Amino acid sequence: MLFNSIDFAIFLPIVFILYWYLNNRNLNYQNLLIVLASYVFYGWWDWRFLLLIVISTIIDFSVGKKLKYENDHIKRKALLWTSILINLGVLGFFKYYNFFLDNFITAFSFFGMEIKSSSLNIILPVGISFYTFQTLSYTIDVYNRKLEATKDFIAFSAFVSFFPQLVAGPIERATHLLPQFYKKRSFDYSKAVDGLRQILWGLFKKIVIADNCAEYANMIFNNSADYSGSTLVLGALFFTFQIYGDFSGYSDIAIGTSRLFGFDLMRNFNFPYFSRDIAEFWRRWHISLSTWFRDYLYIPLGGSQGGIWMKVRNTFIIFIVSGFWHGANWTFIVWGALNAVYFLPLLLTKNNRNNIEVVAQGKLLPTLKECLYMFMTFSLVVFAWIFFRANNLEHAFNYIIEIFSPSIFTIPEFEDLKSVSIIIMLIGIFILIEWHGREWQYAIAKLGLNWRRSIRYMVYYSLIIAILWFGGKEQEFIYFQF
Incomplete structure (x- = not known):
């Protein structure tokens, strides 16, 4: 169901x-x-x-x-x-x-x-x-x-x-x-209302963002040989927001539904695409799985307490096993190993715990330095997602080779440019809402506090209209296959 x-x-x-x-x-x-x-x-x-x-x-x-x-x-x-x-x-x-x-x-x-x-x-x-x-x-x-x-x-x-x-x-x-x-x-009436609010936000993520991004991500990845490098970049970006909207949207609905019955589930996503390094990303992405592997595999293996060899070994084990958990394909294993390569320099230089607080906490905008770090981290994550989404390793490497070809400097190719522009606009609005609510449990949680009732209901109805208007392209949740 x-x-x-x-x-x-x-x-x-x-x-x-x-x-x-x-x-x-x-x-x-x-x-x-x-x-x-x-x-x-x-x-x-x-x-x-x-x-x-x-x-x-x-x-x-x-x-x-x-x-x-x-x-x-x-x-x-x-x-x-x-x-x-x-x-x-x-x-x-x-x-x-x-x-x-x-x-x-x-x-x-x-x-x-x-x-x-x-x-x-x-x-x-x-x-x-x-x-x-x-x-x-x-x-x-x-x-x-x-x-x-x-x-x-x-x-x-x-x-x-x-x-x-x-x-x-x-x-x-x-x-x-x-x-x-x-x-x-x-x-608890307030808990139930908050649960419904989080369910609504999760449905928006899934139906408006993930499902619409999926349409073009699937089209581009399934026919990658026919597209230019610039179009493939957009395909990777569409998948990046598809998997986040899809999986974190499911988690929001799950957590919100649990609150309706008086239960509290652990937080599973904490605005991972605003991370300033890859270690911070993994503290914010699929938290329940990453902490499970940390507590039941990484720490029993010795964690980061031993020498350099043990730290390298344990880091690769944890990420490769995490990749293999996602599916029986070498693409997932390479995806895990690639994230280990990203993570290892931070661990070895003891910089893996640098960014604990929310980025630009209490501020409207991040600093230029924070923007640069977020962009670099996001770029690494997008690159790794190519392996995650590709059908096999050959597909992934061909996809990457074409991205770094001269065709990356061409204009992306789409038959329905209007629909693509609308999806990009929706992603932009989504990022702004997420940024505004990044200090809360989920992006629109703040609505339940000191916002006027008229503004709250305007947001609710806007989200419902967007779900009804942009829905219809139903896609199964990605993580059901894992």
Whole structure:
């Protein structure tokens, strides 16, 4: 079920009314409703994959209970690895089986050995990477005694399958989200209004910015050999705003929807395109994933505490694994490695924590120096996105070669120049709104504070009109495929 669909527009109010109707009854009733609603939400794509969520839920709940009472170090580690291997095994089969098989055959054919094998027609379950990492956070935290294992199977099932963030995050930690299912929730009008406001902003990002950018990004990338370098630059820029509007828009809708039900999810995006260096970008982009890898992979490997070799090794591991998490394609691995190359000089010179505060905090405009740093960082990010979007490495390199050809100095080629101009204008307006609200949780959060009611409603109606006017080119959320 898509957030930007009629189905969800009907589904959400029904669940909302039933949920708060049960408010004065046993807390388990509300949690059970969340589980059932989440299964309906997920099963809307393909009910058969619900079995994977159920299996993951049962395994990690059972492992957590056994870890609670087990003190033998070897047995505890065996339980932990049981959870890790089963969860990652299922994820690996559905997501990476054909990738490893194809590369295995290619490697042997390089040495003149021919291996006959056939790929499987495997359908990737929606959101499997997200809920797998979420359940793993529970098992690992219980193993490390950072979290008490739960006895409440319904609450745990609700934590694993919570529909607002089930298929594309944020990837919640059990230490943050699970305890919220133990507490009685009371309806908070101001929180609900703020949630609706964030949902509206997320829909604007997705439908007006991402979906319209996607139309031209797809056209240019899918036919890149037919376009000039200048047009390819615009294609990369369109994809840059498509993926940001698409993914951060989903996160805004997820967080806003959660607030309607009395839950607080972690922030997943913090205006990443206003970053002044690549380290700041990764503190602001897909925060739930980058912090997950930091806490459960980077720090256990030694982090940045060792010598230069260890810092280099750990940096490349974290970024390459992050790239591979996104998909079974060498393009994602190169994208991750490229970001490691960007990040490493900052780490080695201990400048990776320079820009902690919001850029130009308390000011209307940034300094010239800040503008230069933001432009340089944004350019590096756009360049890396080419690998992320390309069909394969050959496509990516050909795309880049054509960009740096003399045709980059030509006028971009579009049949419908008017539509492209409108999209560029919308991106410009979007950037201005984001810049104005960069010190808040999301761009229009400030509307709920001291703005006059007439101005607030003028903004709301403008966003709704823009969504209705520029909608219609429905695109699936990019991160559903991860």
